Amino acid sequence: MSYAAGIMSGTSLDGIDVAIVKIDTSAPEDPVYEFAAFESYPFEDETKKRIMTALSIDNSDVALICSLNFELGKLFGNAVVAACKKNNLASEALRFVASHGQTIYHHPQKEGLLEPSTLQIGESSVIAEIVKTDVVSDFRYRDMAVGGQGAPIVPYSEYILYRSNYVQRILQNIGGISNATIIPKEGMLKNVLAFDTGPGNMIIDELCQHFYQKPYDSNGSFAKQGSIHQGLLSEFMSHPFIAKQAPKTTGREEFGKDYVHDLLAKYQMPANDWIKTATLFTAKAIAEGVRPYVDKTGSELIIGGGGSYNSELVKMITAELPEAQVMIQEDIGFSSEAKEAVAMVILGHRTMERLPSNVPSATGAAKEVILGKITYY
Numbered sequence: 402m403s404y405a406a407g408i409m410s411g412t413s414l415d416g417i418d419v420a421i422v423k424i425d426t427s428a429p430e431d432p433v434y435e436f437a438a439f440e441s442y443p444f445e446d447e448t449k450k451r452i453m454t455a456l457s458i459d460n461s462d463v464a465l466i467c468s469l470n471f472e473l474g475k476l477f478g479n480a481v482v483a484a485c486k487k488n489n490l491a492s493e494a495l496r497f498v499a500s501h502g503q504t505i506y507h508h509p510q511k512e513g514l515l516e517p518s519t520l521q522i523g524e525s526s527v528i529a530e531i532v533k534t535d536v537v538s539d540f541r542y543r544d545m546a547v548g549g550q551g552a553p554i555v556p557y558s559e560y561i562l563y564r565s566n567y568v569q570r571i572l573q574n575i576g577g578i579s580n581a582t583i584i585p586k587e588g589m590l591k592n593v594l595a596f597d598t599g600p601g602n603m604i605i606d607e608l609c610q611h612f613y614q615k616p617y618d619s620n621g622s623f624a625k626q627g628s629i630h631q632g633l634l635s636e637f638m639s640h641p642f643i644a645k646q647a648p649k650t651t652g653r654e655e656f657g658k659d660y661v662h663d664l665l666a667k668y669q670m671p672a673n674d675w676i677k678t679a680t681l682f683t684a685k686a687i688a689e690g691v692r693p694y695v696d697k698t699g700s701e702l703i704i705g706g707g708g709s710y711n712s713e714l715v716k717m718i719t720a721e722l723p724e725a726q727v728m729i730q731e732d733i734g735f736s737s738e739a740k741e742a743v744a745m746v747i748l749g750h751r752t753m754e755r756l757p758s759n760v761p762s763a764t765g766a767a768k769e770v771i772l773g774k775i776t777y778y
């Protein structure tokens with residue numbers, strides 16, 4: 402029995418999530434992962450601003466990215482130490498730390514001279530020195546090296562935690578971007594499908610920041626007061642990503658600030674109508690993405706990520722997908738916010754054991770590979 406920590410800092414840039422997980426390997430072929438604790442550390446405004454600048458094609462610079470790699474390594478390491486302390490654990494007793502890293506750019510298709518590539522930062526050497534244990538990081542690169550999109554990478558852990566002999570389960574994550582994992586009833590890992598469905602909270606957050614200087618639409622309260630603008634909704638739905646076939650992944654490059662500000666320049670309407678229409682688009686993109694795969698004999702769509710706390714969004718998804726039973730992670734006793742950080746522990750454990758954890762049917766990779774790199778302490 403050992404403990405490990407997973408660190409997630411996702412595309413929404415809300416902060417650093419740390420999950421501590423107990424790993425029971427008494428049956429080594431079939432390890433059991435037990436959630437032990439979750440802590441979240443919001444980024445300082447200044448740090449968030451610097452990351453946003455680093456992500457921007459127009460304003461990014463190499464000195465900033467170089468420095469942020471080490472700054473984030475420090476913040477990630479300190480977050481794990483703080484989480485351990487709060488939960489009365491010695492951080493050096495962790496068997497390993499698994500860190501996702503901050504995605505700076507994700508470009509899965511070849512475009513001109515640009516190779517399919519992705520970049521996550523938050524230096525693992527710095528984390529290892531602070532936490533004083535081994536660190537697994539950089540999970541996406543190896544999958545891309547064998548022709549995969551490098552995302553989504555959570556399907557392996559979702560298969561381990563949620564597969565069912567009785568019902569199809571669709572795990573719908575709504576972070577900055579939304580992604581779905583479809584696990585057939587009695588399915589094998591090779592039958593699992595996963596892909597990004599489009600924006601998660603990214604457009605809603607940008608609009609809340611623009612109109613109200615607020616980071617997000619708490620519980621959908623602005624959306625609840627707005628009306629749908631059909632012209633804007635049609636324009637949203639005509640985004641080429643929506644009609645694309647899976648496997649597909651996306652990011653801030655397609656649904657970030659530039660996309661939202663181009664639309665803001667084009668349409669005039671009250672703030673809450675913008676937010677309501679963007680919320681419906683987010684729900685429809687999810688429904689369009691998963692609808693072709695819903696098992697008519699029974700399907701549970703389980704929503705996780707911060708979007709599960711937006712009840713207006715959840716209501717819209719429920720209305721768009723009457724063929725599935727829609728619920729959130731908390732309805733089945735899990736935590737919506739901890740889900741991805743827990744997933745990192747499961748992926749990290751596979752790496753430590755020299756075992757593969759990409760799902761080629763999800764990423765389009767040519768074969769199964771061992772994800773991640775290990776920095777030994």
Ligand SMILES: Nc1ncnc2c1ncn2[C@@H]1O[C@H](COP(=O)(O)OP(=O)(O)OP(=O)(O)O)[C@@H](O)[C@H]1O
Binds near residue numbers: 619
């Ligand atoms: N109470 C709430 N009401 C509405 N929205 C919320 C609430 N709490 C969190 N959110 C939304 O969830 C977002 C954070 O979600 P999460 O932490 O799952 O994203 P992430 O992991 O950074 O992104 P990704 O999964 O795309 O990498 C916030 O930016 C916000 O939009």
Ligand SMILES: CC(=O)N[C@H]1[C@@H]2OC[C@@H](O2)[C@@H](O)[C@@H]1O[C@H](C)C(=O)O
Binds near residue numbers: 412551554555576
């Ligand atoms: C490149 C990148 O960071 N992608 C994230 C992002 O956030 C959600 C969605 O887009 C998903 O594809 C992925 O994260 C999760 C952890 C994944 O790979 O499964």
